[in-house]
Amino acid sequence: MASKVWIMSSKTAKKRKKKNSQALMISGLVLSAVQFIVSVVMIVFIHYIGLIPTSIKVAAGIILIGCSLITAITQRWKVLGIITKVLSVILSVIMVVGCAYLGFTRGYLGKMTGKKTQTDIVGVYVLSGDVAQSLEEINGYTCGRIPTLDSDNLEKMLDDISNKDVALSYKDYTSIMDAVDALLNKEVKSIIINESYLGVFEDMDGYENLESRIRCIYSEKYVTQVEDSNSKYMSNENVIGIYISGIDTSGPPNTTSRSDVNILLFMNTKTHQILMINTPRDYYVPLSISNGVRDKLTHAGIYGIDCSRETLEMLYGINVEYYLKVNFTGFLNVIDALGGVDITLDYDATLSQTGNLTVHKGVNHFNAQQALTFSRERHAYADGDRQRGKNQMMVINAVIKKMASPSMITNYTSILNTVSDNMITNMSYDKISELAQLQISKNIDWDIQSYSVSGEGASATTFSAGKQKLYVMVPYEDQVKQATAYLEQMCRDEIINVSE
Structure with a gap:
């Protein structure tokens, strides 16, 4: 009798074990199906964002689909099946979060790109x-x-x-x-x-x-409408020209305003060099609308972003296809989200024009307010506006480097939201996608060169102020010619070595 009971108990245990195995297999197959669906959605999002090269998209698709198939196949074995179930859940969660981040990225970039008004x-x-x-x-x-x-x-x-x-x-x-x-x-x-x-x-x-x-x-x-550049100045299909205009006002960046930061940035996709040229806000130059009458460069901004861009095209004789307009005050808020930025200086100074900040030789760690004070200061320097332009380029460079670091991940959506609220460009999303794919596929280590032109302070009448004399900076023509020479080198696909 006891033997019979034992046999029945053994059969019951086997049935229970079989049911448990079947349940584990079914749950594993369900998880693999969910993983497959999420993988397909992830592949669609990767394609939708358009920033990933085709070769990487194909490889990612094969890997993701392959992982879901492996999850399904391994359900035949108990231990291996349990391991792949756990991995499937983890991978699916990561992909769902990844899809959300890709969607945020596409939305925020779309918000700030292709703006021509x-x-x-x-x-x-x-x-x-x-x-x-x-x-x-x-x-x-x-x-x-x-x-x-x-x-x-x-x-x-x-x-x-x-x-x-x-x-x-x-x-x-x-x-x-x-x-x-x-x-x-x-x-x-x-x-x-x-x-x-x-x-x-x-x-x-x-x-x-x-x-x-x-x-x-x-x-x-x-x-x-902001008209596209149709200048006949020098250009090169390998060179991308961007006018960076920094305004320091409240409100959205597409509001017409004076431009306090005027930087031309050129990228040569063949030589892998970036050249930034800073032009002081008080530079005394003819505006594109003034029929040869000189004015302060900053005043060009009140007639529209295209006037500022065209004025710089005239000054340096080069085509500038794109513009990037930044509300500098709002944009610098991203620095706090990044945990601050590090800027290396070769001088000591006390800055008091728009705040109290002491900087020193070596690495200086700035929060947003300190970076803004550093970017605005000109009275503490013998070079005045020229040094301010250099400082602004250092801040921009530091922000770019920090955004390429792991600290970007922790506040990703907050940073993108701040950037998109305070920056617009007429560069299309497709063009940005093309550049991103180039960077990812070739992992380019860009050589960044910078040059600042200067001049001599004077008092003169201007196009905008009429008979009233204002402080202006009369250009040093040799420095303008030197900047133009660097641009000519870039348009000939030659390597540039800037010496100031």
């Missing part, structure tokens, strides 16, 4: 003591305008005013200075002016408190 804010201004609080309340006022500047946006504003049944008596002026002076001197009771033009007065003696003396009672935002 800019936003101008045009306003109607009165004296701060005027009783009028709205456009309707200035009906019948005399109004100054500048028809030779920003004519398209001016026409839009005149139409908007007319559509609101407001009748104004217009008086035309030929310069920004004349129009603002007319309002301050009460020759007219109001003026129509692009908000970006008011940035010109920040450099002028006697106009430091202009914002408290005039008041905007009505404004409109107008979106205009």
Whole structure:
């Protein structure tokens, strides 16, 4: 009897063991099916983001699908099947997270690329003591305008005013200075002016408190197209030219504004060199719209990003196809998300123009606020604006290096969000994808060279300020020629060795 019970118990145990084995196999096959589906989704995302070379995409696809098949096959064995189940779960979770990150990357890059518009804010201004609080309340006022500047946006504003049944008596002026002076001197009771033009007065003696003396009672935002570069200057199919414009204002980066940072960056995909040329904001040069009349380079920005780019094309005689516009204040917030940046200096200095910061020879670790102070300072240096340009290039270079380090991973989405909120470019996503694939496939170790032009400080009239004299930097022509010579070398696919 006991023997019979033992036999029945043994059979029951075998059945239970068989059921458990079948359950393990079925669960393993289910996991392998889930892994296969997630692998397919991952492959689709890798293709969708477009940043990975085809050879790597194919290899990744084979490996991912192969892993799911291995998971299915190994379910025939208990121990090996359990191991592959665990690995399958881990790999599936990693792929799901990876898909999310790839989606974030595609979305954020799409947000900042291919931007070919800019936003101008045009306003109607009165004296701060005027009783009028709205456009309707200035009906019948005399109004100054500048028809030779920003004519398209001016026409839009005149139409908007007319559509609101407001009748104004217009008086035309030929310069920004004349129009603002007319309002301050009460020759007219109001003026129509692009908000970006008011940035010109920040450099002028006697106009430091202009914002408290005039008041905007009505404004409109107008979106205009930024034209592609069609210059006939020197170029090379291996050379990619990017104008980096740094603004230091609140609001989105596509808002028309003065450009305080003006860096030309050229990449030669054949020689694997990058050349950055910094041009001081006060450089005294003809603008592309000024018919040969000189102005401060920073003022070119108030007429649009294309004016700044075209002005630099004229100065150096080279085609610059792309632009990258950065709100420097907002962009530097990414430094805190990266845990700070390290910048190596060969001097000691105390910087106090926009904060109190002591820097020293050797490695300096900066947070966002310190990096901003370092980037803005010019009064502490004998070279002034030229050294500030060098400092800004050092900060940009440090951020790029830090973003290529493992610290990027810990705050990936936060960093991408900050960058996309404060940076725009007319470079298409497809072009960025092409460059990313080139970098990944060839693992290029770029040789970065930089050069800064300088000049002599002077006081002179400008296109934007009219008869009012401003501080300007008259270019050292030999340095401009040297910068042009470096660019010519790059366009001949020659190796550049910059010496300053």
